[in-house]
Amino acid sequence: MQQSTESSDYALTRRVTVNGGILDFALGVLKILVGWIAHSQSLVADGIHSLSDLATDFMVLLAARHGSRAADDMHPYGHDRIETLASVVLATLLAIVAVGIAWSAVARLLSGEPLVVPGILALVVAAFSAILKEGIYHYTIRAARKLNSRLLTANAWHSRSDALSSLVVMAGVGGALLGIEWADAAAAIGVSAMILHVAWSIGHEGVSELIDTGLDEEQRVRIRDTVLGIDGVRDMHELRTRRMGAGVFADLHVHVPSAVSVSEGHRIGDEVYKRLTKRFDHLNDVVVHVDCEDDTEQRPSSNLPLRNEIESTVRQMVNEVYGSKNVFRRLTLHYLGGKIHFELWLTRADDARIDLDTGSDALRRRLERIANAGSVTLLAEI
Ligand SMILES: [Zn+2]
Numbered sequence: 001m002q003q004s005t006e007s008s009d010y011a012l013t014r015r016v017t018v019n020g021g022i023l024d025f026a027l028g029v030l031k032i033l034v035g036w037i038a039h040s041q042s043l044v045a046d047g048i049h050s051l052s053d054l055a056t057d058f059m060v061l062l063a064a065r066h067g068s069r070a071a072d073d074m075h076p077y078g079h080d081r082i083e084t085l086a087s088v089v090l091a092t093l094l095a096i097v098a099v100g101i102a103w104s105a106v107a108r109l110l111s112g113e114p115l116v117v118p119g120i121l122a123l124v125v126a127a128f129s130a131i132l133k134e135g136i137y138h139y140t141i142r143a144a145r146k147l148n149s150r151l152l153t154a155n156a157w158h159s160r161s162d163a164l165s166s167l168v169v170m171a172g173v174g175g176a177l178l179g180i181e182w183a184d185a186a187a188a189i190g191v192s193a194m195i196l197h198v199a200w201s202i203g204h205e206g207v208s209e210l211i212d213t214g215l216d217e218e219q220r221v222r223i224r225d226t227v228l229g230i231d232g233v234r235d236m237h238e239l240r241t242r243r244m245g246a247g248v249f250a251d252l253h254v255h256v257p258s259a260v261s262v263s264e265g266h267r268i269g270d271e272v273y274k275r276l277t278k279r280f281d282h283l284n285d286v287v288v289h290v291d292c293e294d295d296t297e298q299r300p301s302s303n304l305p306l307r308n309e310i311e312s313t314v315r316q317m318v319n320e321v322y323g324s325k326n327v328f329r330r331l332t333l334h335y336l337g338g339k340i341h342f343e344l345w346l347t348r349a350d351d352a353r354i355d356l357d358t359g360s361d362a363l364r365r366r367l368e369r370i371a372n373a374g375s376v377t378l379l380a381e382i
């Protein structure tokens, strides 16, 4: 992500959040005051709900500031999970508030004292709050879609559930005014259930990201289809994904033709990276592991000796057969199916007396005797 879009993303998140916060504060104070004056427990609950939103907004702001910072040495994957952690803390706070409200409403219903009927002003304020909150929902969701921000989306839906919460208060106060005495306290419990639901949905998503839950099946299939469509990719396996804030990190193995060079394999790997990050906007990074044979079941070649050990033996054999150290030109090794396959380049090196053909059978027999030797290909450099 570019620096400039990063800071404008943050600016938009902040503007939307600050505006929502100012309204939440005004609404919260208004509802608690009127709820208190007009004796409506559900309106007071709704007011507390609005003030708890203020804490929520503050956290969104804090998270947006830290989450949008670029990766650094200590946080090589970026700071997006600060946003995620904040959303989990926020969800926990909301759940506590919800349980508190429900608790006091139940206590009031069970107290046996006569229930006071709320005044009509409570109804008017609840209606006003419902309309305003629905407006804030539309305002926030527009910004959330633009930035693809999960936290802003959660906040927008929270605003809409606030509108619904105020509708429940209207029903409760209205019911009480019509003579159903317990309606207001019941509405308070209804409001708390809604706060609890919001807490669950924010917290659930945040926790699933923090424990590295992968992308769903459908998205994994789309990634797979893209990779398998790339020239040179025979197959792929071990796709692992995890979300980080609005982004996704992926790593996978691609199976390329067994005899391609390292640079061609790397080229194919780069193509996988390019196509995937181009097609999937929110893919921050893809780590591609290049396989030359299927290693899902077993890795037969992983215990074979490295070049150091083999090349000195091969050089010695060439020297023995042709009587010259200069005949050895280049050795390509292919580690496949638990065997080492040799591609050996020989040269006469300007020595007219050397006949590469004559010694080739003897050299081949020697090479085939090396432990784990597979096919032997001898090539002459002209
Ligand atoms: Zn590379």
Ligand SMILES: [Zn+2]
Pocket (backbone or CB within 6 Å): 237, 238, 253, 291, 294, 295, 296
């Ligand atoms: Zn593999």
